[in-house]
Amino acid sequence: MSAATAPRLHAEALACRRGLRLLFKDLNLGVEPGQIVWLRGHNGRGKTSLLRLVAGLSSAEHGDVTADGLPVRKSADFRERLVFIGHHNALKDDLTVTEALQFLLRIHGRPSDLATAHAALAALDMGSRRNAFVRTLSQGQRRRVALARLAVEPAPSLWVLDEPFDALDVDGIARLNGLLEGHAARGGSVLLTSHLPLDTARLSPTEINLDAYAAAPR
Structure with missing residues (x-):
């Protein structure tokens, strides 16, 4: 881009x-x-x-x-x-927060290395939950993870x-x-x-x- x-x-x-x-x-x-x-x-x-x-x-x-x-x-x-984020967060429950974000980044052709994913999560204040499974997150936390994609869009x-x-x-x-x-x-x-x-x-x-x-x- x-x-x-x-x-x-x-x-x-x-x-x-x-x-x-x-x-x-x-x-x-x-x-x-x-x-x-x-x-x-x-x-x-x-x-x-x-x-x-x-x-x-x-x-x-x-x-x-x-x-x-x-x-x-x-x-x-x-x-x-184009970056399209729908009303549903499109996160897989059985992945960790980091894995779920990396998956989203990868399928959309964005950098998906560990450092990039962790920096994006930190931008949405989800760094402390980066190893938690998605199924343990609240709805607000899930939304933050989905929106972390935006922090990888310079x-x-x-x-x-x-x-x-x-x-x-x-x-x-x-x-x-x-x-x-x-x-x-x-x-x-x-x-x-x-x-x-x-x-x-x-x-x-x-x-x-x-x-x-x-x-x-x-």
């Missing part, structure tokens, strides 16, 4: 369907390097579905999502410059995060805010959902409310 800034994300008149239901339509979306975009809306409005569209994991009903002018689903360069990239603040305590929230702030300062970008209020003074997020793009019920 040698690019100097995160990819420029763009979509026009985007619409998303889940089953028989049209979740939203006519959405114009742009995420620029250095920008944090906070995606809001009522439950079931399509926030997670939009994140999956942006990550190239699903197709839109109408419109397309592009990164630097190329469709995200067809751009290998974009996948190298290059500007696009972070797509589904409820990253979920289950975090005050200290965890502060540590995540520091990672987000530092990432944007070096030219990275973030698209996230959060049902918890963001520190708008620190992060200066652009807000998009999907309620405004809700498709009229039939």
Whole structure:
């Protein structure tokens, strides 16, 4: 990931369907390097579905999502410059904390040596639990381990995060805010959902409310 800034994300008149239901339509979306975009809306409005569209994991009903002018689903360069962390932590219970993080780093093509994993865990204050089994962790601790991936991302990239603040305590929230702030300062970008209020003074997020793009019920 040698690019100097995160990819420029763009979509026009985007619409998303889940089953028989049209979740939203006519959405114009742009995420620029250095920008944090906070995606809001009522439950079931399509926030997670939009994140999956942006990550190239699903197709839109109408419109397309592009990164630097190329469709995200067809751009290998974009996948190298994307970090997607879903609402589920994707940690294996029978691995230690260090092993679980190393596994995540490895499958996403990031440095996964012991020193890198331990430094990332320390950044989320999980160093003392690095040899504990994942099954012994609280939900907040599991979230910290999953988010430790972000501490191994020094290059500007696009972070797509589904409820990253979920289950975090005050200290965890502060540590995540520091990672987000530092990432944007070096030219990275973030698209996230959060049902918890963001520190708008620190992060200066652009807000998009999907309620405004809700498709009229039939």
